[in-house]
Amino acid sequence: MALLSSRPKWPTLPEYFHDWALVDVETSGLRPGRDRVLSLAILTLDAHGNRTGEFSTLLDPGCDPGPVHVHGLTSARLAGAPTFEDIAPEVGALLGGRVLVAHNAQFDYDFLAHEFARVRSWVPVGRRLCTLALNRLVGPETPDLKLGTLAEHYGVRQLKAHDAQDDVRVLSGILRGSLAAAEQLGLALPLLECPPRQDYKPYVPKTPCPYRNPGRLTPGGPLVQGMKIAITGETRLSREELVARSVAAGLNVTTSVSGQTGVVVTNDPGAGSAKLRRAVTEGVPLVDEAAYLRLLESVRPGQTKGTARQRPAERPPAAERAAEPEPAPEVPAQRTAAPGRPDAPTDRPLTGRRVLVLGGTHDEAAEARVLAVALGASAAVNLSASVTDVVVLPGGEADRRMRRVTALGLPVHDTAWLLAPTPAPEPATGSRPDPAPDTSAVLVRGAVIDLADTGTPWTVSASWRQQTASDVDVVAFAIDAQEQVAGDEDFVFYGAPEHPDGTVRLATDGPTEQSVTADLDRLPLEVRRVVIAAALDGAATFSDVGAIEITATRGIGAAPTARATLDAATSERTMILAEMYRRGEAWRLRAVGQGYDHGLADMARGYGVDVAE
Structure with a gap:
């Protein structure tokens, strides 16, 4: 199903009517808070797509401009430009009351x-729309979703890449085309709420403890660098000084107690605080402040954490590298089909097709998706331009998307079709051609692919059905060979969306899409796996959410290298979606799909994260 992209009209549905502020920034680096904005362009549109305002400027960042070879903004060009403080009132007036639009919007926001x-001050934006996330929902017939590619698809001429003023002009054409395509599909816009926040602070490097956790303090034994230390109750020294001395000695001071805690410092062991109750439950030793200060005088050296691996040109010859066994965690089998292989034959009857299942119970829909994948198709969770077939189970006729399915002329089947699928009919003369076949690897549970070593970070995105009432949180754990995090900073989640060294990052791209990006080349050698999971808030289970589709991509806007659609059981509240793991000198991706009845806190504790009660 290909959607027309020539001369798109502005949408007519009232729910698409918003005042827009299209934004593009060029920056000195990739980490907000540490790096600075070098140039900014804003274009405002009214609810009908008419231009209402425009603003662009270079900015003096007061720092090195970074990758000049990318943006061309040298220190000489930026000299004499205004600072952000100079333009903040004007920028705030343009953004206020409008939906911020950008390509990869979390970056600009x-x-x-x-x-x-x-x-x-704070950014006066209540909602934002990412055109990259919107086009992932639309699914246009393009080789990728990069700005230049979408510009060509929607008939917009790009004059100068990485120029904020030209990029925001191009973005206006992409927005027009994307909204028209989304309206044709009946999609709800992936508008993300952005409540005003005042907790953004200038970047202050947080240095993780450089030593591995050696375990607990033994009776009569010394403190060892890397031990996790918790402090509770009143202390004679100020808490700040006690923490500073501990950190200076190479200890890892935490704010809660878990089975990984080495010792709890307290002057009142009978106080009954939450930390002390947990220490008793976990068998963590207690010491008073005076004893702890004596131990601080002779802390034993610890084992330093591994450094990032060498780049390929610097690695020793293969003969000098020891082979490592491939990890094989317990992965549930497919409910109705044998596990597939990435190198499965390409002559399966549905190879290259994309199937959307509507209706049925949770288990019936999951079974239908498994059958479709076993026949070579990929299973969609939302209606998009890339969908080629729709399977309707009992009750699916009432799905709100059926009206669009009928209007678009998509083939509709019952479950019998999955048992004996027929070839796709030839498109009628003058009708829209089918989309190009889906060329990404379709993975079932347990299937593995190699991740190319190009120096570009890999991103695993998770998406689920629009209009899902339950909140889904995607998280990541960077774990060692013992299936444990080296420190709490190795747990990346909504409250701490970036590892302090920037190697693992969580992004929220829309109400029903979140992604984890891992810079595999920069991960310490002790990190053996990056586990990516989804958790549901409250009492909801995955029967309320349905399937979650994951995609693996290399680079912003790149075409997916692999995808998998995963279903958990009706009672399960957390699910491991995928893992990126080391295999010798290389990395691999495994689709997992393992669900659990417990919540996120229990999952995090299982990986050694200190989670407060």
């Missing part, structure tokens, strides 16, 4: 939020 924080 976070940079603006930190710039406003530097001038003791």
Whole structure:
């Protein structure tokens, strides 16, 4: 199903009517808060797509401009430009009351939020729309979703890449085309709420403890660098000084107690605080402040954490590298089909097709998706331009998407079709051609692919059905060979969306899409796996959410290298979606799909994260 992209009209549905502020920034680096905005362009549109305002400027960041070979903004060009503080009132007036639009919107939004924080204010944006996330829902017939590719698809001429003023002009054409395609599919816009925040602070490097956790303090034994230390109750020294001395000695001070805690410092062991109750439950030793200060005088050296691996040109010859066994965690079998292989034959009857299942119970829909994948198709969770077939189970006729399915002329089948699928009919003369076949590897549970070593970070995105009432949180754990995190900073989640060294990051791209990006080349050698999971808030289970589709991509806007659609059982509240793991000198991706009845806190504790009660 290919959607027309020539001369798209502005949408007519009232739910698409918003005042828009299209934004593009060029920056000195990739980390908001640490790096700075070098140039900014804003284009405002009314609810009918008419231009209402325009603003662009270079900015003096007060720092090195970074990758000049990318953006061309040298220190000489930026000299004499205004600072962000100079333009903040005008920028705030343009953004206020409008939906912020950007391609990879979290990047632009976070940079603006930190710039406003530097001038003791906050970004006046209530909602944002990412055109990259919108086009992942639309599924246009393009080789990738990069800005230049979408510009060509929607008939917009790009004059100068990485130029904020030209990029925002191109973005206006992409927005017009994307909204028209989304309206044709009946999609709800992936608008993301952005409540005003004042907690963005200038970047302050947080240095993780450089030593591995050696375990607990033994009776009569010394403290060892890397031990996890918790402090509770009143202390004679100020808490700040006690923490500072501990950190200076190489200890890892935590704010809660778990089975990984080495010792709890307390002057009142009978106080009954939550930390003390947990220490008793876990068998963590207690010491008073005076004894702890004596132990601090002779802390034993610890084992340093591994450094990042060498780049390929610097690695020793293969003969000098020891082979490692491939990890094989317990992975549930497919409910109705044998596990597939990435190198499965390409002559299966549904190879290259994309199937959307509507209706049925949770288990019936999951079974239908498994059958479709076993026949070579990929299973969609939302209606998009890439969908080629729709399977309707009992009750699916009432799905709100059926009206669009009928209007678009998509083939509709019952479950019998999955038992004996027929070839796709030839398109009628003058009708829209089918989309190009889906060329990404379709993975079933347990299937594995190699991740190319190009120096570009890999991103695993998770998406689920629009209009899902339950909140889904995607998280990541960077774990060692003992299936444990080296420190709490190795747990990346909504409250701490970036590892302090930037190697693992969580992004929220829309109400029903979140992604984890891992810079595999920069991960310490002790990190053996990056586990990516989804958790549901409250009492909801995956029967309320349905399937979650994951895709693996290399680079912003790149075409998916692999995809998998995963279903958990009706009672399960957390699910491991995928894992990126080391295999010798290389990395691999495994689709997992293992669900659990417990919540996120229990999952995190299982990986050694200190989770407060």
